[in-house]
Amino acid sequence: MKKNLFENFHWPLLWVVLSLAVLGLLNLYSALGVWGEGGQVDLIWHQLAWVSVGFILLLLLVNMDYRLWEKLGIYFYVGCIVALILVLLIGKVVSGHRSWLTVGPFYVQPSEFAKLGLIFILAKYFGDNPLPQGHGFRDLIKPLLLTIIPFVLILMEKDLGSSLFFPLIFITMAFVAKIKKGTIFLFLALVVIGGGLAYQYGLKPYQKERIRIFLNPESDPRKSGYHLIQSKIAVGSGKIFGKGYLKGKINKLRYLPDKHTDFIFPVLAEEWGLVGSFTILGLYTTLLWMGMGVAMRAREPFGVFLASGFVSLLFWHLFINVCGVLGMIPLTGVPLPFLSYGGSSTVAFLIGIGLLFNIHMRRFMF
Amino acid sequence: MDLTQSYSQELEPRLRKLAIFMMVIVGIIGLRLYYLQGIKGKFYRLFSEDNSIRENPIPALRGIMYDRNGVPLVDNRAAFDLIITPQYIVDSKKVFTALETYLKIPQEKLKAKWEGRYKQPAYQPLVILQDVPLDLVSWVKAHKSPWTDLEQEIDLRGVDIRLRYERDYTDGDIASHVLGYVREIDAERLQTYQKSFPGRYKLADQVGIRGLEEVWDQRIRGEDGYSQKVVNARGREIFYSGVQEELESKEALNGNHLKLTLDTRLHRVARDFYKGKSGATVAIDPRDGAVLLMYSAPSFDLNRLGGEEGNQYWHEISTNPAKYLLNRSIQGAYPPGSTYKIVTGTAALQEGLVKPDEKIYCGGGLHFGNRRFGCWNSGGHGPLSYHRGLVQSCDVYFYTLGLRVGVDGLARYARAFGLGTPTGIGLPDERGGLIPTSEWKLRARKEPWQEGETLSIAIGQGYDLVTPLQSALMIATAANGGKRLKPYLVQSEIDAVSGGEKIIPKLEPEIRKDDVVLSKDVVKMLHEALVGVVAEPGGTAHRLSVLKIPMGGKTGTAQVVALGKSCAGGKCGDHAWFVAFAPAENPTIAISVVIEHGGHGSSAAAPLAGELIKAYLGESNEKESL
Incomplete structure (x- = not known):
């Protein structure tokens, strides 16, 4: 049985993930250093530690039948909700967001794990409730509630970027489960009205400002649009072959803000040029493609939803982060999988990858 | 199991769509x-x-201007500014306390500068004090230590002395108008200059304004490096080895020096003489038009324009009704008075309208029309030939000659002496004066010329207006045998890098086809008469004969038409004129002097001409004997 399992191991997926992780660490090293001043180069060791932890968890998950999560998922989800409530009560504030819990010497960001939690619980729900004729609004109330709980909790942390993933995951997974046409339009109407109301009453001035900047970044380069302009300059100035590793001026002279987290992609694009950014984009594409392949080949619905839910999580991260720094959508601070610095997100993504391996290995099980 | 399997297959099309x-x-x-x-x-x-x-700009040194003897009129001087660079300040409070305690710089001033720096990059220094004395410089240098030592009371990290260059004048007030000054370029000038000289001017550049500093700016400013x-x-500012090598720099190219025709000694004599007076004096070399002296009073002190009090001084002189900034030698137009008789006499002689020995009787006045035109000597001069007529400056004699020549004839001869048009000396805003013609009057005043007006202009009154520079040109032409001249100020340009001297080619005066060429014989008679003015008893400038220097001259006393205004403060006294050349044979200097409201030319203006001649020829003699 075991032998059989590893014959089915998805080796190409491993190479892709390893390549991303290694390139991510190399790039992060460059992003952490600045010229003429100290920088935060030490953080590379933290990240290396988190990546290692992530890979250990990944290996553990490879050896654990993913179907266990059909039962464990609900506990994971509830655990995350409890952690999110704790964050609101005793959380640590970092750069304006109350998003972190202190666990011993570590800061943990429960919102990153809550995304996995939602995927588990929705995968179970949609797996258990097949509706070949499509889900109507009434059928979706339960999963919608499961989505709204963490969404609202994270909004209360003032972490708009992270909260966005919950409705996105819900919509993507519901789409896979099939929604009735009328319900789709109802949702669209709800999103438009809700979005309008949220912009008018819900958003903080700085968030409105961000949307305004997105629409016209050059209007005030020294202040608000500055970040986006510097980001575009960094990306564009890399030209075809880049300025060379550790030689990105915009990066090294600190013209890019938050360059080890939200603006990690421009760092890479500046130093490695179009060649580098296409390489990374190619790796992501392969990862998404393989992930969707795993979902399609899974033999039972829970695996399909789990895999596709996680792949869509990766995709939405890629979309929101990269399109944001390239000036295609408003900037929202979200990490780029495997490239951005951050323990919780790195571990959460590698857990997800572990699940993908597992689903892939067990596709002939039945 | 079949059911779930078929369900997952049913999901596939949407998974495909999602992918x-x-x-x-x-x-x-x-x-x-x-x-x-x-x-x-x-x-x-x-x-x-x-x-x-x-x-980072590296300023070029602006060229030096030397006088004809190599004495610098304008030089550059090192000025030290006390600056602080926010990037290197570790403990601003400590720095401010030290600066207040030891250098007596008030904290409020420091704090104002410090807090006013926002939105300015940290590498950009803040100027705390401009042009500080040397003992302050040495104090800063002595107390600055690069290492960090918290125990130390004086922390000067971030405090620095910056060297820059300022214009420096040994005598700031002797040639202010000719030299002009240097200031930060204003927006309007920047726009014009950037169009005419692309790439050579940028914001905050120092630029020459007025005088030679302005005209020669492109030659003497050099090119800033960076x-x-x-x-x-x-x-x-970041120092990082990988980047440092890519940086470029360019050395500054210093500006060229100018060797001027001016003589510092004459300028000092003029400055001392004009104390409390206004007017102008110009001296030129009658052989080639080199300007030896161009002084306008009241003058201002160029040394006081810089520094902290410069703006206050600037405000004072630019708003004062005495018009300190006006260069009267080229921008002041005065009636020439009797000096104009040089023109009238020459015109009549050369046109054959009077014989040199023809006697004209002066009874103290002349009736013309229904008006009597008086002679300055109301007692009358009796019968006079040309020579004595000029020596004694008899008005009646020249009224008569003027009538014979007529207004347009006089104007043609005035032009031959360089009057009535700008001389083209190459300074901004030169005025041309006015020599009337009948056509001019018809055009400008819409009236025909009146014969009676010819009498006035024949003795340099009425419409006649000349600048002191034009007068100097006139007397120089009389001195050099009638040759027309174009005055110039710059002899040569000295290359700042090679040291090579390039002579500036002299320009010829603009001579029209129908211009009068002065006859040698007539000019010789004029020359003799002008020498007689000083040498002969009864000559209007006979008093200068005590100098024992053979010379020629002509006095003038120009009436100021009061135009119904009140005559308060001596502002309607006559302008005193004197034009002169020396030595009598082969003259080397020709001078014009005007003293506003100075009274009689012989008593007010002639003494300065005497002093200038004495100074100039005395110096030349000394030089030759060396």
Whole structure:
């Protein structure tokens, strides 16, 4: 049985993930250093530690039948909700967001794990409730509630970027489960009205400002649009072959803000040029493609939803982060999988990858 | 199990759609990257350089202006500014306390500068004090230690002395109008200059204003160099080996020096003489038009324009009704008075309208029309020939000659002496004066010329207006045998790098086809008569004969038409004129002097001409004997 399992191991997926992780660490090293001043180069060791932890968890998950999560998922989800409530009560504030819990010497960001939690619980729900004729609004109330709980909790942390993933995951997974046409339009109407109301009453001035900047970044380069302009300059100035590793001026002279987290992609694009950014984009594409392949080949619905839910999580991260720094959508601070610095997100993504391996290995099980 | 299996198969079309959606988005991101990095890459690369590289100007030294004997009229002087660079300040409170305690710089001033620096990059120094004395410089240098020592009471990290150059004048007030001054370029001038001389002027540049500083600015300003530096987003200068090598620098190219025709000694004599008076004096070399002296009073002190009190001084002189900034030698137009008899006499002689020995009787006045035109000597001069007529400056004699020549004839001869048009000396805003013609009057005043007016202009009154420079040109032409001259101020340009001297080619005066060429014989008679003015008893400037220097001259006393205004403060006294040349044979200096409201030319103006001649010829003699 075991032998059989590893014959089915998805080796190409491993190479892709390893390549991303290694390139991510190399790039992060460059992003952490600045010229003429100290920088935060030490953080590379933290990240290396988190990546290692992530890979250990990944290996553990490879050896654990993913179907266990059909039962464990609900506990994971509830655990995350409890952690999110704790964050609101005793959380640590970092750069304006109350998003972190202190666990011993570590800061943990429960919102990153809550995304996995939602995927588990929705995968179970949609797996258990097949509706070949499509889900109507009434059928979706339960999963919608499961989505709204963490969404609202994270909004209360003032972490708009992270909260966005919950409705996105819900919509993507519901789409896979099939929604009735009328319900789709109802949702669209709800999103438009809700979005309008949220912009008018819900958003903080700085968030409105961000949307305004997105629409016209050059209007005030020294202040608000500055970040986006510097980001575009960094990306564009890399030209075809880049300025060379550790030689990105915009990066090294600190013209890019938050360059080890939200603006990690421009760092890479500046130093490695179009060649580098296409390489990374190619790796992501392969990862998404393989992930969707795993979902399609899974033999039972829970695996399909789990895999596709996680792949869509990766995709939405890629979309929101990269399109944001390239000036295609408003900037929202979200990490780029495997490239951005951050323990919780790195571990959460590698857990997800572990699940993908597992689903892939067990596709002939039945 | 079959059911779940068929369910998961049922999901496949939407999974496919989702995968396609993802690939489309990724494709769009790829296109966007290609657009930014491939198509617009060059554009953004420029931006990234612009972002981080700053140019540090290295100022060029402005050229020195020497007088004809190699004495510098304008030089450069090192000035030291006390600056602080926010980037290097570790403990601003400690620094301010030290500066207040030891250098007596009030904390409020420091704090105002410190707090006013926002939005300015940290590498950009703040100027605390300009042009500080040397003992302050040495105090800072002595107490500055580069190492960190918290125990030390005086922390001067970030405090520095910066060297710059300022214009320096041994005598700031002797040639202010000719030299002009240097200031920061204003927006209007910058716009014009950037159009005419692309790439040579930028914001905050020092630029020559008025005088030779303005006219020769492009030659003497040199070209600023620069050194590049890398600056990070916080405005700090970054030293990083990988980047440092890519930086470029260019040395400053110092401006060329000018050797002027002016004589510092004459300028000092003029400055001392004009104390409390206003007017102007010009001396030129009658052989070639080199301007030896050009002084306008009241003058201002160029040394006082810089520094902290400079603006206050500037305000004083620019608003004072005495018009300190007016260069009267080329911008002041005065009636020439009796000096104009040089023109009238020459015209009549050369046109054959009077014989040199023809006697004209002066009974103290002349009736013309129904008006009596008086002679300055109301007792009358009796019968006079040309020579004595000029020596004694008899008005009746020249009324008569003027009538014979007529207004247009006089104007033609005035032009031959350089009057009535700008001389083209090459300074901004030169005035041309006015020599009337009948056609001019018809055009400007819409009235025909009245014969009676000819009498006035024949003795340099009425419409006649000349500048002191034109008068100097007139007497120089009389002195050099009738040759017309174009005055000039710059002899040669000395290359700042090679030291090579380039003679500036002299320009010829603009001579029209129908211009009068003065006859040698007539000019000889004029020359003799002018010598007689000083040498002969009864000559109007006979008093100068005590100098025992053979010379020629002509006095003038120009009436000021009061125009119904009140005559308060002596402002309607006559202008005193004197024009002279020396030595009598082969003259080397020709001078004009005007003293506003000075009274009689012989008593007010002639003494200065005497002093100038004494100074100039005395100096030349000494030089020759050396």
